[in-house]
Amino acid sequence: MIYRKNNHLSVSIVLLSVFLIGIIFYDEDAKSLTRFPFSTSKENPLPETNINEQQSTKLPAEDDGDVEFPPESCDIFDGSWVFDELTHPLYKEEECEFLTEQVTCMKNGRQDSMYQKWRWQPKDCNLPKFKGKLLAEELKNKRLMFVGDSLNRNQWESMVCMVQSVVKSGRKSLIKTGSLSIFRIEDYNATVEFYWAPFLVQSNSDDPEMHSILDRIIMPESINTHGQNWKNVDYLVFNTYIWWMNTANMKVLRGSFDEGATEYDEVERPIAYGRVLKTWAEWVDKNINPNRTMVFFNSMSPIHIKSLDWDNPNGIKCAKETSPILNMSTPPHVGTDRRLFTVATDVIQSMKLSVNFINITTLSEYRKDAHTSIYTIRQGKLLTADQKADPAIYADCIHWCLPGLPDTWNEFLYTRIVSYS
Numbered sequence: 001m002i003y004r005k006n007n008h009l010s011v012s013i014v015l016l017s018v019f020l021i022g023i024i025f026y027d028e029d030a031k032s033l034t035r036f037p038f039s040t041s042k043e044n045p046l047p048e049t050n051i052n053e054q055q056s057t058k059l060p061a062e063d064d065g066d067v068e069f070p071p072e073s074c075d076i077f078d079g080s081w082v083f084d085e086l087t088h089p090l091y092k093e094e095e096c097e098f099l100t101e102q103v104t105c106m107k108n109g110r111q112d113s114m115y116q117k118w119r120w121q122p123k124d125c126n127l128p129k130f131k132g133k134l135l136a137e138e139l140k141n142k143r144l145m146f147v148g149d150s151l152n153r154n155q156w157e158s159m160v161c162m163v164q165s166v167v168k169s170g171r172k173s174l175i176k177t178g179s180l181s182i183f184r185i186e187d188y189n190a191t192v193e194f195y196w197a198p199f200l201v202q203s204n205s206d207d208p209e210m211h212s213i214l215d216r217i218i219m220p221e222s223i224n225t226h227g228q229n230w231k232n233v234d235y236l237v238f239n240t241y242i243w244w245m246n247t248a249n250m251k252v253l254r255g256s257f258d259e260g261a262t263e264y265d266e267v268e269r270p271i272a273y274g275r276v277l278k279t280w281a282e283w284v285d286k287n288i289n290p291n292r293t294m295v296f297f298n299s300m301s302p303i304h305i306k307s308l309d310w311d312n313p314n315g316i317k318c319a320k321e322t323s324p325i326l327n328m329s330t331p332p333h334v335g336t337d338r339r340l341f342t343v344a345t346d347v348i349q350s351m352k353l354s355v356n357f358i359n360i361t362t363l364s365e366y367r368k369d370a371h372t373s374i375y376t377i378r379q380g381k382l383l384t385a386d387q388k389a390d391p392a393i394y395a396d397c398i399h400w401c402l403p404g405l406p407d408t409w410n411e412f413l414y415t416r417i418v419s420y421s
């Protein structure tokens with residue numbers, strides 16, 4: 001049994017806050033999944049709209065001109081946020097029918113929309129202009145799958161919106177079966193999928209509907225049950241972080257759930273995280289053919305729950321923020337557990353297969369303005385006026401509005417997918 005007491009006061013406070021948020025939002029997460037509106041095979045019943053027609057007539061024009069890709073040597077994650085309403089957002093909230101109520105902040109009452117209009121500008125190069133058509137061409141006859149927690153689902157919803165506009169209605173569908181949600185683009189024989197596995201390895205939180213379990217227990221060496229669903233995928237995008245954050249120690253099962261085991265050891269978070277990522281890395285090295293599949297790992301998506309972290313004494317969590325942290329003289333400190341970042345980079349460096357590390361943590365830490373906050377759902381329903389009036393309790397400062405920050409994460413994927421193919 002590995003168990004050490006290691007609670008600094010400040011860490012405990014952050015953890016307690018995260019825990020309290022966790023009680024509200026992981027529960028919320030479960031409910032929103034239950035209400036996932038595309039739970040059966042569904043051909044889009046909507047008639048072709050003017051918007052679609054306009055978009056499809058725009059498509060050929062979109063292909064004009066070359067897209068320039070940054071050299072592999074350029075660190076695209078080192079840069080700054082630039083307000084650019086000419087190029088962003090990459091799609092309109094009301095034009096993407098596949099967005100769930102959890103993320104449609106404007107529709108849910110948010111008044112300011114600047115959060116949609118920031119572009120990430122790398123210091124030493126440019127990101128290529130996003131072209132949905134180019135991405136769809138690249139995904140032709142292929143599968144792109146996000147694997148992980150609700151932040152990866154957030155990013156998956158973004159990716160669906162980024163490619164869906166190039167496809168006529170009636171030629172795309174969203175099907176959810178168990179842990180797997182599949183967005184299918186008929187004309188390209190392509191899929192953009194999401195697989196629920198919040199710890200990547202087997203855990204007691206793997207039920208895609210009923211996963212709001214406070215006593216989270218994992219089996220750090222057990223990954224094949226999930227992994228068999230990741231085979232024969234062309235682009236795999238992994239993440240795991242937020243589910244680790246509500247206790248300082250992770251509960252590790254002694255034995256197997258399948259054999260009815262219930263006893264567990266408490267293991268320090270970074271040690272348990274290391275065991276999980278080692279299991280994941282071995283699975284990838286053993287099962288992935290690098291000639292077919294490109295593998296990505298997203299670093300941690302940060303949260304913004306203490307407005308003093310960015311020197312706003314009048315703030316309430318992230319609720320009153322309408323612009324990013326723009327003072328970049330020192331990196332923000334918003335309580336991210338950087339130890340897990342180090343574990344991830346160490347594990348990835350030790351792997352046979354070369355994994356694309358998507359370093360979103362620091363650049364997302366600046367985006368205190370981009371969370372769903374009070375413009376989201378709770379227990380399957382939009383927040384009531386009373387709940388909206390109490391952001392200290394109800395603001396979700398974990399997930400992100402769409403269009404918004406996760407679109408930028410997908411611009412990084414796009415850059416890799418389209419330039420190194």
Ligand SMILES: *[C@@H]1O[C@H](CO)[C@@H](O)[C@H](O)[C@H]1NC(C)=O
Pocket residue numbers: 077078079345359362363
């Ligand atoms: C991740 O990106 C940040 C800037 O956004 C940079 O400071 C940091 O060194 C990067 N880390 C790695 C491992 O690339």
Ligand SMILES: *[C@@H]1O[C@H](CO)[C@@H](O)[C@H](O)[C@H]1NC(C)=O
Pocket residue numbers: 141142143189190
């Ligand atoms: C369609 O895509 C699937 C999944 O990537 C692939 O296995 C299959 O060969 C494709 N079908 C055709 C006709 O190319």
Ligand SMILES: *[C@@H]1O[C@H](CO)[C@@H](O)[C@H](O)[C@H]1NC(C)=O
Pocket residue numbers: 289290291
């Ligand atoms: C990948 O392709 C290279 C070159 O074509 C080949 O030598 C290698 O055996 C392939 N690897 C696998 C795992 O198929």
Ligand SMILES: *[C@@H]1O[C@H](CO)[C@@H](O)[C@H](O)[C@H]1NC(C)=O
Pocket residue numbers: 327328329330
């Ligand atoms: C930016 O942040 C640094 C460090 O927190 C601080 O010393 C400096 O005064 C800030 N600059 C501005 C313009 O607010």
